[in-house]
Amino acid sequence: AQRVTQPEKLLSVFKGAPVELKCNYSYSGSPELFWYVQYSRQRLQLLLRHISRESIKGFTADLNKGETSFHLKKPFAQEEDSAMYYCAPHSGGGADGLTFGKGTHLIIQP
Amino acid sequence: KAGVTQTPRYLIKTRGQQVTLSCSPISGHRSVSWYQQTPGQGLQFLFEYFSETQRNKGNFPGRFSGRQFSNSRSEMNVSTLELGDSALYLCASSTLGQNYGYTFGSGTRLTVV
Numbered sequence: 001a002q003r004v005t006q007p008e009k010l011l012s013v014f015k016g017a018p019v020e021l022k023c024n025y026s027y028s029g030s031p032e033l034f035w036y037v038q039y040s041r042q043r044l045q046l047l048l049r050h051i052s053r054e055s056i057k058g059f060t061a062d063l064n065k066g067e068t069s070f071h072l073k074k075p076f077a078q079e080e081d082s083a084m085y086y087c088a089p090h091s092g093g094g095a096d097g098l099t100f101g102k103g104t105h106l107i108i109q110p
Numbered sequence: 111k112a113g114v115t116q117t118p119r120y121l122i123k124t125r126g127q128q129v130t131l132s133c134s135p136i137s138g139h140r141s142v143s144w145y146q147q148t149p150g151q152g153l154q155f156l157f158e159y160f161s162e163t164q165r166n167k168g169n170f171p172g173r174f175s176g177r178q179f180s181n182s183r184s185e186m187n188v189s190t191l192e193l194g195d196s197a198l199y200l201c202a203s204s205t206l207g208q209n210y211g212y213t214f215g216s217g218t219r220l221t222v223v
Contacts, residue, residue, distance in 0.1 A: 034211055043113075044153075044200065046211040086153065098143070098202075098212060100153035 002027050004087055006101035013077050014109050021072040021104050023087030031089035033070045034098070035061055038084040047072075047085070057081070077108045112137065114215035116201050122221045128189040131218045135182050135203030141165075142184040143212065144176060147198040156199075159184055191222045 003026040013019055025031070033050040048056045050063050050070065059074045070087060087101040115134040123129050135142050143158035143166075155168040159178035176186040182203075188195055198219050202212035 036214075043216045044202075044214040046213070049211050098145075098153075098155060100145075100155075102152045 002031075002089070002099045004089060004099050004101040006085075006087055006104050008104045009102065010105045010107070012107040012109060015079055016076050019072075019074045019077045019081065019106065019108075021085050021087075021106065023070045023072065023101060025068050025070065025087070025089050025099075027068070027089050027099075033061070033063060034088045034090065035059070035070075035072050036086040036088055036100070038086070038103075040083070044086070079108045079110060082106060082108045114201055114203050114213050116199075116215035116218050118218060119216065120219045120221075122223060123191050125191055125193060125222055127191050128187060129191060129220060130185050130187045131199055131201075131220070133184045133186075133201030133203075133215060135184070135201075136213055139203035139205055139213070140182050141204040142178055142182060143202050143204070144184070144186050145200040145202065146170075147200055147217070148196075153200070156186065188220075193222050196220060196222045 005024045007022050035047040036044050037047040038044045048054050048061060059072055061070055061072045063070050084103045084105050086103045088098045090098050114136055117132045133142055141160045144156040146154050146156055156170055156174055157164055157176050158166040162178045173189045178184045198217045200217045201215045204212045
């Protein structure tokens, strides 16, 4: 079965410190990988996708196929980064749609 | 352009009743998927529709069903409601290529009493 693991339910770091949100996946085939974010009282929204190799709001995500990981990183955390972050592989033609991890609640302390 | 619109925003139903939730995707998006979000289970995939056809289905009982209309609007129906069906139901739309990601609505908060 497809599985996504985000090992930290809660991650608290100080403003200006580096942030790494971990994601490991167990997936058949070659899924496309996404990170979604949900700020307080806002809807779930796409943060970034692996295929774009993009940096959004200072975040990047590195795909390691050998370790089947897709960790989200930011060198200097800002208070507005506080939110729930979800890792989500998608297999396109598979039966799972987007498979979300349980999410990591990131808190940036001033 | 308008985002994904879900109606109603809130619903309170009694056990045993049925409920229909509606989702209007972003104009031009033909794929619509539904998710259930609960504190205990997180986000779980219900089903996905494309061009009025169900493409994928998650691991939910047959009480959960959906459909998509020719204008890409989608509805999901839950029959014989149970207390455990209380959740936030999210709809998401996408273009044909999943690589572009999904755009989510604000959800419908269903409470079963």
